[in-house]
Amino acid sequence: AHAGRAKDDPRLDFDMLAAQADGLIALSACAQGELQRAWLTGGEAAATAVAGRYADTFGPEGYYVELHNHLRPEDARRNTALGRVARLAGVPLVATNNVHYAAADRALLHHVVTCIRRRTTLDAAGNLLRPNDEHRLKSPAEMAALFAAVPAALANTQAIAAQCTFHLRDLRYEFPTPALPPGASADGALVQALEAGIRAYYGATTPALRERIDHELDIVRRLDLQGYLLVFKDIVDFCRRERILVSIRGSAPASVLLYCLGLCPIDPFEHDLLFERFASPERRELPDIDLDIEHEQRERVIQYVYATYGRERAAMVAEVNTFRLKSAVRDVAKALGLPAQQAQQLALGLDRWDAAELDTQLTDPARLDAPIGGPLAAQIIALARQLEGAPRHLSIHVGGFVISARPLDEVVPQEPARMEGRTIIPWDKYDLEVLAEEFGVNLIKLDLLGLGMLTLIGKAFAQLQARGEAAYRLHGFRYDPQVYDLLCRADTMGLFQVESRAQMSYLPRLKPRDLHDTAVSVGAIRPGPGAARAGDHIARRRAGLEPVTYPHPSLEPVLKQTLGVLLWQEQVMQVAMLCGGYTPGEADQLRRAMSNKRSTETMQAAVGDLKDRMLARGFAAQLAELIQAMVFGFAGYGFPRAHAYAFAHLALVSATLKLRHPAVFYAALLNSQPMGFYAPHTILWDAYRHQVDVRPVDVNRSAWDCLVEDGALRLGFRLVEGFGAASAEVLERARTRGPYRSVADFLRRTGLNRDQVERLAEVGAFAAFADRRNAAWLAGELAGLSGPPYLPGLAEQIAEPAGLPPMTLWEAVGADYAAMGYSPERHLLQAFRPKLDALGAKRLEDLPALPHRSRVAVGGLVVCRQRPETAGGHVFLTLEDETGLLNVIVRPKIFEAQRRTIRGEPLLLITGALSHEQNATSLLGDDFEALEQSLAATSVAARNFH
Structure with missing residues (x-):
């Protein structure tokens, strides 16, 4: 249906449909269908010809003429005419209901959504809107009453429904077998790769390490994951060949096998990370491996997957973007006729934390330049609240990829993405989870995620190696011991996961001294643990400001590492098993409920069950309520410990780069924008505070990227607003013939337009031969000359203007901020x-x-x-x-x-x-x-x- 069509207009032409007619039942459709359009434009004869053509294609029992009755004046006349068409064509009738919303009270909301989708207003929508509230789901009794005059049509409705026996359990999915040498098995290839990794990363093994590896390998074999792991190893091997940095997140860093396969840069055996959080035979779904990739290189990896497994066997998972309150208010307000600018201001002015009711906020002149009347405000908020949480549009998931041994269109629906070279499955990850849990169909999802920090680290590593200063790699990276002093004084701008305002406030209190402490900081500043003040309690207990206590003695082994505080997802599972008697599988379901972003009710039900089970096991009510509150306070989005360790590793790698190689670090950070919390002007002043010599943009020295020049940071053209990469490429290519000697020489050799040259002049990029004001004047004068692009010799005859004084310092600073959002001259x-x-x-x-x-x-x-x-x-x-x-x-x-x-x-x-x-x-x-x-x-x- 999507082949050769616009993304939003999938259709099957008649020939394509006819080729697939065997076993299909075709209905004539609503007023937008071919049959009714033929009747409206050509009468019964034209409609009968259309019906006959479809009957010839699908057979006399395979094509039905639809009747609708939505109590509109024209329905009776149309149904009578369609009945005659069916008799003339010799095809049966079927009673249907053109449903667009569930209940009558949703009709207005449907009209509003229609206006949002069609980018119009209720007043201007006209025939786009249905005239009553009858396009709703109807009961069997209602349908029987509406079609009492045509009982055969009702009988056909039931007969067709009885023939529709497909069930999602019928789907058959197979994970592809990775490419293997002749005669090799996936298990043998995995063991061979593991042994090579053990030698590379451990050297000799201890009995305890070998026991851990054998334990993990046993579970992998029981779950038949050998091919799954080899697919990831193949992707990682591709990244290594292409010098693309990769790491993993989530629960997967807890696997020694993945460490040996080169996926994870930290040693889970050394840090005693729990493998069962990653994979367990009791889990209903297969484990996830979230692979982080340099975000600027991610598309290359995606295309490698398509090329390796075939475009027909690989597709990305969708993400359902839902209405949030502000977006719902904005879109509803526009549908009700408010100008777009006013609707945007209304949305931005809303504040859930305000004591005033939301509709009152929209009428407050102290809050808004253009408040609205009370009745309209109440209607906007009422409709927006109904839309809140509802699907708004589909987008591509940040990394989810499904690959299959069979063509995916035999298993799931697919459609082209707006981005060229992408195919998506219009189901999100929650749909895939339901498919696995409720219907036993496990579509294995590969998560290929773009991570800006890996881009930064990769660029820094490459620059250091090219300069002969250092040769780093993520595996086995040795942190500079002084990085912990850096963290303790909150000198963390630009560092991974620890640069936020909350982290800068927390780190001096926590005083991290190793990877574990850094992981605690990463894990503590999260919605779940943060709401429970987990980080605050840990910091105070480390400082001796409050005693280390445990809700129950049995929980001390579980909570000892975090000083009696619930911080990690694994701890939630262990609390449930110890106190509630949960099996590991049940505990994992509780853990998932605690991370359920979609449903607070799911979380409340889960902790309520935990309390009931604790009471049944003899726990005192007060203690059960205490543990219940502790677990519920965790709800939201706590990290697995392995995830926090993996992220803490990247935090410490980035901290080491900032400490040892500041100019290289800041260059890589600026070249990887946008990322992180801070804009370039703040990053640059952090560089100044670290005694980095920051040099301005210069047409003879700068490149598109920021560079390290004699130990100093030379700013790149990428920081000049309105000056793009293509222009920088032209500039650099022309400069290979020698440095520019003047503004005229620059214009003649590059051919860049006036606006681009003036932008460079405004930021002082011609400082070697002209001050800003005179360079800008020359750019304007020379750009007006004729010729292809300039007449030879004429440009050189333009003298610099007399009487134009150079900009003052603060004029130059103002010009810098206007053009770049910062100034290398002054703050x-x-x-x-x-x-x-x-x-x-x-x-x-x-x-x-x-x-x-x-x-x-x-x-x-x-x-x-x-x-x-x-x-x-x-x-x-x-x-x-x-x-x-x-x-x-x-x-x-x-x-x-x-x-x-x-x-x-x-x-x-x-x-x-x-x-x-x-x-x-x-x-x-x-x-x-x-x-x-x-x-x-x-x-x-x-x-x-x-």
């Missing part, structure tokens, strides 16, 4: 420093020396805003000045009173109480004032996460 806050000093505002670097709870004022640029769901309505700002960063905490009532300033102003003067808690400095802000606006300030955008 934006330095322009405001005299004013801030006059107001008594402190530099951020001076705050640690001031007394706890002292009242201070600070000024800075807001580089990040966050309002986590688990923070009880608190807002967190990351403020930056020329000396450092500060975490600012805003209480809900303060935010409500000053929301427009806090949310909208890029430069703020903030007054509040200083806090020093366990080595972490923050400010509890209570007064927020906008600093004066400037072109530079408005060009800097914070990275906001709501």
Whole structure:
């Protein structure tokens, strides 16, 4: 149906349909079908000819003329005419119901969704909308009453339904066998690869290690996973050949086998990671292996999978993108006739944490420039709440790939993706889980995920090797011991998983000293553990500020490593087995319920069952409730311990690069954007604070990427807004004939247009032979010359203009911020420093020396805003000045009173109480004032996460 058609318009032409007619039953369709269109345009004769053609194709018992009755005036006349057409063509009738929504009260919502889909409004939709609420599911009794005059049509409806015997259990899926040498088995090939990996990564084995390997191999054989593991090894081998960095996440890093196969860079045996969290015979579904790949190279790996297994046997899984409240409000408001800009402002103004009701928020002039009336606001919110959580559109899953031994169209539906070279299965990962659990059909999913940090590390490794400075690899990477000091002082900008505002606040309190401690930090700053304040308790217990306690003595072996605090998914499973008597399989189901993003009810039911089972085993009610609360507090998204260790490894690798090779690290970080929490201007000032010599963009020295030049960081053209990679390629290719001697020479050799050259002039890229203002003037003058592209010699006769003074320092800084969002000359806050000093505002670097709870004022640029769901309505700002960063905490009532300033102003003067808690400095802000606006300030955008 999709072959040769636009993505959103799949159709079968008659010849394609006729070729597959054997065994099919065809219905004539609704008013959009060929039969009814023929009747409307050509009368009974034309309709009879169409019906006869289909009857000849499908047989007299294989084609039915449909009758609908939605109580519309034209229904009776149309059904009478279609009845005559059926008699003339000698085909039977069937009673159907053109259903578009489940119940009558959903009709208005369906109209709104139709308008959203068709990008129109209710007032303008016209015939796109159905005139009543009868296009709903109807009971057998209702259908019998509607079609009482044509009992044969009703009987045919039942007869067709009885013939539709397909069940999802009938699907037959086979995982492909990997390519093997003649006569080799998957098991033999796996063992051979394992032994090679054991020699490479362990050398000699101990009895304990051999026992662990044999145990894992036994489970792999019982689950028949040998081919599955070999497929992943083949993908990893391809990545190694192509110098693409890979790692794994999730529960898979707990497998020694995967470590030996080269998939995982950390040793699970050394760190005593639990293999059964990854694979167990009691689990209903097969284990997942989530493979992380350099995000800029991921498409090459995807195309390798397509090429290896065949495009007809490989497809990516879809992801169902659902309406969230804000997107629902925006789309509903537009469907109800509001202008797009106003609808967007309404959506952005909504705040779940606000004490005011949502519809009241939409009418508040203090919150919105264009509030709306109360009745309209109430209708928008009511409809948006019905849409919230409903599917909005399909997209490609971030990494899910299904491969099959048979053509996939024999097993699942497929369709082309909008991205060229991609095919998708329009089911998401939850559908695949249901297919496995409820119907016993395990479609094995390969997860090939793009990870920006691997791109950064890969670029840094390659640059260091090319410069002869170091030859690193992820496997066996030795962390610099000083990286833990880096973490303890929260010097983590640009580091994997530990650069957020929350991590910067937590790390000085936790004081990590090894991989385990770093994994605790990674695991603690998550929605589940965070809501339960797991990280806070661990830090306080490490510091001796609270005692280490356990809910029950039997849980000490389970919780000892985390000082009595529930942190890892494996611990949830072990608590359930010890306290509730769960089997490992049942405990895994509980663990999955605790991670269920779709249903709070599922989580509540699961912990309720745990409590009941503890009571049945003789636990006191108070203790059972305590353990139940502990487990439920974990709900949301806690990490497996193996996952946290794998991510902590990358955090420490990135920290080592930042510590030992700062210029290379920052170049790789800037070249891997967008990624992480911070925009380039914040990253660059972090580089300055680490004594990295940052050199500006230069037409004779810069490349598209940022480079390391004599130990300094040379900025690349990629940072100049509006100057693309294709233009940079032209510039660099022309420069191979020698350096540019003037603006005229540059224009003649590159042929770049005026806008591109002016962008370079504005950021001082011609500084070697012209200041910014004169270079921009020359670009404008020379770009107006005629010729292909310029008349020989004429450009050289243009003299530099007299009387154009160079830009002042702050004019240059403003030009930099306007063109790039940062300046290598000065930090934006330095322009405001005299004013801030006059107001008594402190530099951020001076705050640690001031007394706890002292009242201070600070000024800075807001580089990040966050309002986590688990923070009880608190807002967190990351403020930056020329000396450092500060975490600012805003209480809900303060935010409500000053929301427009806090949310909208890029430069703020903030007054509040200083806090020093366990080595972490923050400010509890209570007064927020906008600093004066400037072109530079408005060009800097914070990275906001709501």
